Amino acid sequence: MKFIIETERLQLREFDTSDAQKMFELNADDDVLKYTGDEPFASVEDARQFLENYNTYKKTGFGRWSVILKSTNEFIGWCGLKYHEEGFVDIGYRFFKKEWNKGYATESAKACLEYGFVELNLKEIIGRAARANVASIRVFEKLNMKFQRDLEDCDGIHDAVIYMAVV
Numbered sequence: 001m002k003f004i005i006e007t008e009r010l011q012l013r014e015f016d017t018s019d020a021q022k023m024f025e026l027n028a029d030d031d032v033l034k035y036t037g038d039e040p041f042a043s044v045e046d047a048r049q050f051l052e053n054y055n056t057y058k059k060t061g062f063g064r065w066s067v068i069l070k071s072t073n074e075f076i077g078w079c080g081l082k083y084h085e086e087g088f089v090d091i092g093y094r095f096f097k098k099e100w101n102k103g104y105a106t107e108s109a110k111a112c113l114e115y116g117f118v119e120l121n122l123k124e125i126i127g128r129a130a131r132a133n134v135a136s137i138r139v140f141e142k143l144n145m146k147f148q149r150d151l152e153d154c155d156g157i158h159d160a161v162i163y164m165a166v167v
Helices: 017-027 044-052 056-060 104-118 134-142
Strands: 003-006 010-014 064-069 074-083 089-095 124-130 146-154 157-166
Touching (some): 003 064, 104 134, 124 146, 134 157
Parallel strands (some): 089 124
Antiparallel strands (some): 010 064, 074 089, 124 157, 146 157
């Protein structure tokens, strides 16, 4: 498989249907989904169908990417950019709980921001999170993203905040 981005410890590649089991397991953890507004997949087959129908790469040339740990070749979560019909691009990430507090979100998100600015010529990228999601907000701050505003509701996330990175 072709890797889009490589960091010291991680490789990021397009989603593949071979990720279905891991995506199902990732989204089955209530703690992982706690601040996302997302529902878990009902089955591995539902996760596979999601991955099969994920056409963002063809539409925009980028998207969320599988994050693979180089040392084990293991899928540990995802990170990437997402274009929204309202005309903005956001950074997002989700990792297995056992991988939290190891710097993977910051490492992969930093590489994705750089990719967005250098390879895609984006001028700004936002980060959106529930105000209570202190860990995600801390990642934004480590990336030197600046607080922009509060949001009452953001795609099912109540009491959210927006941060922004600019070229």
